[in-house]
Amino acid sequence: xxxxxxxxxxxxxxxxxxxxxxxxxxxxxxxxxxxxxxxxxxxxxxxxxxxxxxxxxxxxxxxxxxxxxxxxxxxxxxxxxxxxxxxxxxxxxxxxxxxxxxxxxxxxxxxxxxxxxxxxxxxxxxxxxxxxxxxxxxxxxxxxxxxxxxxxxxxxx
Numbered sequence: 001x002x003x004x005x006x007x008x009x010x011x012x013x014x015x016x017x018x019x020x021x022x023x024x025x026x027x028x029x030x031x032x033x034x035x036x037x038x039x040x041x042x043x044x045x046x047x048x049x050x051x052x053x054x055x056x057x058x059x060x061x062x063x064x065x066x067x068x069x070x071x072x073x074x075x076x077x078x079x080x081x082x083x084x085x086x087x088x089x090x091x092x093x094x095x096x097x098x099x100x101x102x103x104x105x106x107x108x109x110x111x112x113x114x115x116x117x118x119x120x121x122x123x124x125x126x127x128x129x130x131x132x133x134x135x136x137x138x139x140x141x142x143x144x145x146x147x148x149x150x151x152x153x154x155x156x157x
Contacts, residue, residue: 038109041084045091045113048080049104052093053115055138056102056149060119063140066147074139076156081130082106090127093136093151102151120148128153 055075063073082089089108096103099120105112119140128134137156140149 037084038111041082041089041106041109042111042113044082045104045106045109045111048082048091049102049113049115051080052104052136052138052151053102053117056117056119056121056151059138059140059149060117060147063149066140066142068142068145071139071141074137074156076135076137079128079130079134079136079153082108083130084108088130090129092127093125093153094123095121099148117149120146122148122150123152125151125153 055077059073059075066072082091089106091104091106091108094103094105095101096114099122100117102115102117102121103112104115125136128136134153135155137152137154138149139152139156140147142148
């Protein structure tokens with residue numbers, strides 16, 4: 001009788017440990033999956049910052065000299081997508097305090113990607129996402145004689 005009682009107690013602890021181990025493994029896999037998804041979004045943000053930054057540099061180099069109030073050169077592109085698991089996420093486009101660093105920030109990844117540009121930069125964008133008619137207009141303009149490249153959301157006019 002004592003062997004059966006001891007066996008029952010040992011099996012109780014063995015099954016309890018097995019159930020706890022399964023819950024721990026499920027939790028660990030979920031954390032690992034979330035981290036892997038966030039790493040992919042961060043890479044996407046860095047890619048978006050790099051590609052928009054290269055377009056800004058091209059507009060800066062080949063845009064000529066803009067006169068006050070007149071755009072000298074402009075490029076219109078479809079807004080790049082920031083996706084995770086088939087969901088489009090919003091991101092913001094802004095300039096850093098130095099005026100020459102493009103910032104792409106997203107609340108979904110809690111990260112800000114940076115790209116250094118060769119011209120002063122101004123942005124006039126709202127939150128951007130990948131949608132059919134969402135465009136970015138990148139153009140060179142002059143304000144008080146200072147040349148700068150502006151990134152606006154919406155089609156170029």
